[in-house]
Amino acid sequence: KELVFSGVQPTGNLHLGNYLGAIKRFVTMQDTHDCIYCVVDMHAITVPQNPKDLTRQIREVTAAFLAAGIDPTRHIVFNQSQVSEHAELAWVFNCVARLGWLNRMTQFKDKAGKDRENASVGLYAYPNLMAADILVYRATHVPVGEDQKQHLELTRDVAQKFNNDWAESIAEQGFGDAFFPLTEPLIQGPATRVMSLRDGSKKMSKSDPSDYSRINLTDDADTIAQKVRKAKTDPEPLPSEVEGLKSRPEAENLVAIYAALTDTTAEDVLRQHGGSQFSGFKAALVDVAVAKLAPIADEMRRLMADPGHIDAVLADGSARARVIACETMNAVKDIVGFVRAR
Ligand code: ATP
Ligand code: MG
Secondary structure, three states, rough: OOEEEEEEOOOOOOOOHHHHHHHHEEEEEEEEEEEEEOOOOOHOOOOOOOOHHHHHHHHHHHHHHHHHHHOOOOOOOEEEEHHHHHHHHHHHHOOOOOOOHOOOOOHHHHOOOHHHHHHHHHHHHHHHHHHHHHOOOOEEEEOOHHHHHHHHHHHHHHHHHHHHHHHHHHHOOOOOOOOOOEEEOOOOOOOOOOOOOOOOOOOOOOOOOOOOOOOEEEOOOOHHHHHHHHOOOOOOOOOOOOHOOOHHHHHHHHHHHHHHHHHHHHHHHHHHHHHHHHHHHHHHHHHHHHHHHHHOOOOOOOHHHHHHHHHHHHHHHHHHHHHHHHHHHHHHHHOOOOOOOO
């Protein structure tokens, strides 16, 4: 049976990349799959977080999920720290994954920066917790942006090594020849890697110090207009074929954003706007961005006015997630050979 899991960190400044690369696609998957969507708050503290801000940001990501159209009654919406099995399974995976595997992770290198000795151990072990997030539900499909591809590969490696290392015990416990599935990443659509509006070689990110690098989900129409107007471009008009976007990363990015916002393709966008100057195309882009994002921002604001309701959604989702996670964790304990109360 196909089961979808994905998560978003409550690290502030939810942006258009998070929406187009992840949240918008979470909404679509609801019609065809059972879905579990998680606010991964334990991942957030791999870098320093102010406690009051963290609490608000957890509610804000939840509000974004709901405002975008995720239905927490038909699917599961919860926050990671309420289901302690994530941390338990992550420990087992710390003992499965090899140092050499984690040493290759580019996100750690990017986020740790030059002062690697001072990075938290949590930041280093992050991919193992992510593997646990997914595999504690034995999820088969994970919609993510392109930047998470390497972590999804590690998740498959962890699953495979667990299945191999404990193959005999897995069979003895009645789970056949594999306990964990080899999860498929779903990295699809025109906006799997939305780039910074200031620099076409960097991904749009919550942590970029320049607010002009990203469109936040909570930006008002004027702010969106100003950021798009100031977005970096080259002096040429838009090409009429996608081949003409090669080596024009800023142009390619704006076209991809337009395509994703309008549920079309880069080809369609260039059929309509090829030959236009950026001034005209940017005005059209502002219109589609505001039309799509303003209702989400309004609904997020409405939801944020009632934190009690958001907390109740998370508590309910966590209780339902825990049932599944607990079943997996009990099986893992039996497979590994831990003694547990019965
Ligand atoms: P941080 O800088 O704190 O890591 P982030 O913007 O990368 O923040 P995450 O919470 O790490 O956000 O990622 C949430 C989801 O959004 C993931 O599926 C990730 O792949 C996706 N995502 C993040 N940035 C982009 C982007 N620029 N384009 C497309 N998808 C993105
Ligand atoms: Mg990230």
